[in-house]
Amino acid sequence: xxxxxxxxxxxxxxxxxxxxxxxxxxxxxxxxxxxxxxxxxxxxxxxxxxxxxxxxxxxxxxxxxxxxxxxxxxxxxxxxxxxxxxxxxxxxxxxxxxxxxxxxxxxxxxxxxxxxxxxxxxxxxxxxxxxxxxxxxxxxxxxxxxxxxxxxxxxxxxxxxxxxxxxxxxxxxxxxxxxxxxxxxxxxxxxxxxxxxxxxxxxxxxxxxxxxxxxxxxxxxxxxxxxxxxxxxxxxxxxxxxxxxxxxxxxxxxxxxxxxxxxxxxxxxxxxxxxxxx
Amino acid sequence: xxxxxxxxxxxxxxxxxxxxxxxxxxxxxxxxxxxxxxxxxxxxxxxxxxxxxxxxxxxxxxxxxxxxxxxxxxxxxxxxxxxxxxxxxxxxxxxxxxxxxxxxxxxxxxxxxxxxxxxxxxxxxxxxxxxxxxxxxxxxxxxxxxxxxxxxxxxxxxxxxxxxxxxxxxxxxxxxxxxxxxxxxxxxxxxxxxxxxxxxxxxxxxxxxxxxxxxxxxxxxxxxxxxxxxxxxxxxxxxxxxxxxxxxxxxxxxxxxxxxxxxxxxxxxxxxxxxxxx
Numbered sequence: 060x061x062x063x064x065x066x067x068x069x070x071x072x073x074x075x076x077x078x079x080x081x082x083x084x085x086x087x088x089x090x091x092x093x094x095x096x097x098x099x100x101x102x103x104x105x106x107x108x109x110x111x112x113x114x115x116x117x118x119x120x121x122x123x124x125x126x127x128x129x130x131x132x133x134x135x136x137x138x139x140x141x142x143x144x145x146x147x148x149x150x151x152x153x154x155x156x157x158x159x160x161x162x163x164x165x166x167x168x169x170x171x172x173x174x175x176x177x178x179x180x181x182x183x184x185x186x187x188x189x190x191x192x193x194x195x196x197x198x199x200x201x202x203x204x205x206x207x208x209x210x211x212x213x214x215x216x217x218x219x220x221x222x223x224x225x226x227x228x229x230x231x232x233x234x235x236x237x238x239x240x241x242x243x244x245x246x247x248x249x250x251x252x253x254x255x256x257x258x259x260x261x262x263x264x265x266x267x268x269x270x271x272x273x274x275x276x277x278x279x280x281x282x283x284x285x286x287x288x289x290x291x292x293x294x295x296x297x298x299x300x301x302x303x304x305x306x307x308x309x310x311x312x313x314x315x316x317x318x319x320x321x322x323x324x325x326x327x328x329x330x331x332x333x334x335x336x337x
Numbered sequence: 338x339x340x341x342x343x344x345x346x347x348x349x350x351x352x353x354x355x356x357x358x359x360x361x362x363x364x365x366x367x368x369x370x371x372x373x374x375x376x377x378x379x380x381x382x383x384x385x386x387x388x389x390x391x392x393x394x395x396x397x398x399x400x401x402x403x404x405x406x407x408x409x410x411x412x413x414x415x416x417x418x419x420x421x422x423x424x425x426x427x428x429x430x431x432x433x434x435x436x437x438x439x440x441x442x443x444x445x446x447x448x449x450x451x452x453x454x455x456x457x458x459x460x461x462x463x464x465x466x467x468x469x470x471x472x473x474x475x476x477x478x479x480x481x482x483x484x485x486x487x488x489x490x491x492x493x494x495x496x497x498x499x500x501x502x503x504x505x506x507x508x509x510x511x512x513x514x515x516x517x518x519x520x521x522x523x524x525x526x527x528x529x530x531x532x533x534x535x536x537x538x539x540x541x542x543x544x545x546x547x548x549x550x551x552x553x554x555x556x557x558x559x560x561x562x563x564x565x566x567x568x569x570x571x572x573x574x575x576x577x578x579x580x581x582x583x584x585x586x587x588x589x590x591x592x593x594x595x596x597x598x599x600x601x602x603x604x605x606x607x608x609x610x611x612x613x614x615x
Contacts, residue, residue: 065393066362066363066364066389067364068364081367084344084369085344085368086344086345086346086367086368086369086372086462087367087368087369087462087463088367088368089359089364089365089366089367089368089465090363090364090365090366090367090368090371091362091364091365093368094364111344115343160465160469160470160473160479161473162469162472162473162478162479162480162481163469163479163480164480164486165480166482167478168478168480168481168482168586168590169481169482171589171590171592172589172590172603172604172605173603175589175590175601175602175603176603176604180592180595180596181592182592182596183473183474183476183590183592184364184365185365185465185469185470185473185474186465187367187438187463187464187465188469191438191440191441191463191466191469192438192463194440195438195439195440195461195463196461196463198461200440200445200446201438201440201441201490202440202441202442202443202490202492203440203446203447204444204446204447208442208491208492208502208503209489209490209491209492209503209508210489210490210491211487211488211489211490211511211512212479212480212487212488212489212490213486213487213488213512214480214486214487224486225486225487226510229510229511230487230511230512232504232507232510232511233489233507233508233510233511233512234489234491234508234511234512308446311449311450311453312446312449312450312453312461314449314458314459314460314461317458318458318460323453324453325450325451325453325454326450326454327450
């Protein structure tokens with residue numbers, strides 16, 4: 060490996076890198092993030108950062124857990140931000156490592172603004188978000204020419220931990236494909252609101268939990284039944300929910316399943332058959 | 338660098354990796370993509386793949402250009418897909434490298450379905466999409482707790498190269514933040530439709546061209562004026578357009594500008610000032 064060719068940016072002591080770790084598979088880490096893991100004096104990481112990613116840092120780099128998970132006691136956001144300030148003031152290179160991307164429902168902006176207020180230099184290292192990369196590991200594309208030219212990404216919790224702040228009916232009409240983060244807790248209510256907003260009860264839905272990790276599980280269902288099906292399953296958060304016709308493409312694009320023997324359908328939207336009969 | 342620690346997956350001869358190259362900065366390439374670049378027998382790349390990314394492949398790996406750019410003659414999609422089949426049938430490891438992410442307006446699904454039809458094994462390597470990572474390099478988060486819990490990503494061209502297939506008024510109402518790919522050509526019409534759908538003429542808009550590359554340029558404007566401002570500028574595609582209050586966060590979060598001396602505002606949404614006066 061020709062090391063000098065790898066792009067490297069300066070990670071100065073006393074600064075913070077707000078870094079996306081991707082959905083789980085360590086192979087989806089970026090080169091900048093790898094460089095950060097190897098250069099950091101301390102790593103402050105979230106619940107959604109996989110062990111495989113952390114294993115890429117030197118074994119003696121101190122790690123601090125700053126996880127937040129629905130329903131469990133967890134550090135307050137302000138405390139996490141101030142801890143980053145404190146570590147940077149000690150002259151450390153602070154790698155703040157978050158699952159997915161720091162600017163996609165990751166509260167990276169809030170942490171960054173605290174750093175700005177306190178005069179701490181920072182850099183943002185984007186990552187592969189689970190709503191894109193995680194779904195790709197389930198064989199579900201976010202967009203496909205025959206199904207959609209728009210997709211809405213949305214969180215199932217608002218700032219109060221509830222879904223009240225979101226106009227789900229407008230969301231329902233806004234794009235043919237919806238990708239919902241942190242949706243399991245409020246899934247029944249979200250599904251009801253989306254159907255009230257005009258989405259068909261038969262619309263395909265997939266849930267992908269622990270996407271891109273060895274524990275990945277995919278549940279395919281439809282909107283009217285999705286909450287009950289999740290309830291009856293042993294599927295656990297973290298999970299991404301996707302609503303829309305792109306879910307049908309999974310039987311053609313499940314490359315991970317194919318590597319384990321699944322036979323893929325080259326015409327998952329039945330276009331050729333439809334064209335021939337229609 | 339402890340090479341054995343890096344995650345590596347098998348890239349068998351006669352298979353295709355549909356791979357995202359990220360928005361431009363080679364440091365945003367994933368480890369899987371780097372492994373693919375180093376292992377491939379041939380690289381088939383798009384116009385949006387940066388030279389810095391291609392430079393990470395061994396110098397003697399054959400490269401084939403399969404670029405598509407608005408208004409210029411370019412290979413047909415079906416021809417590109419069939420070329421991938423042909424190369425794989427020659428027993429090569431084919432790295433199909435696309436700007437951003439292959440499943441976000443990247444036509445990765447179409448290429449994959451051709452491979453399925455022809456019995457060619459494939460893998461998808463997600464990448465950092467420009468609509469997330471590119472905007473982060475302009476200091477604009479896709480989501481921020483105080484501004485939005487939803488974001489719609491949309492293409493400014495539909496399958497016919499026009500915007501007729503898109504219900505822009507519904508899009509306007511569907512999410513507080515809109516990220517529009519390939520929008521420059523139809524920007525005036527898109528802005529008119531969004532305002533007709535209820536978006537304010539004063540709503541902040543940013544255009545980021547050549548995001549995350551040394552040629553990155555950012556134009557800040559508002560919805561009513563954006564098309565004229567782009568026209569009067571020398572801003573060229575490829576560019577990402579973002580509409581919504583998150584654009585205001587740039588004056589607090591422009592970390593790239595700060596590294597060149599820009600003073601950042603820790604209160605870009607004027608919340609503290611507003612709280613004090615209201």
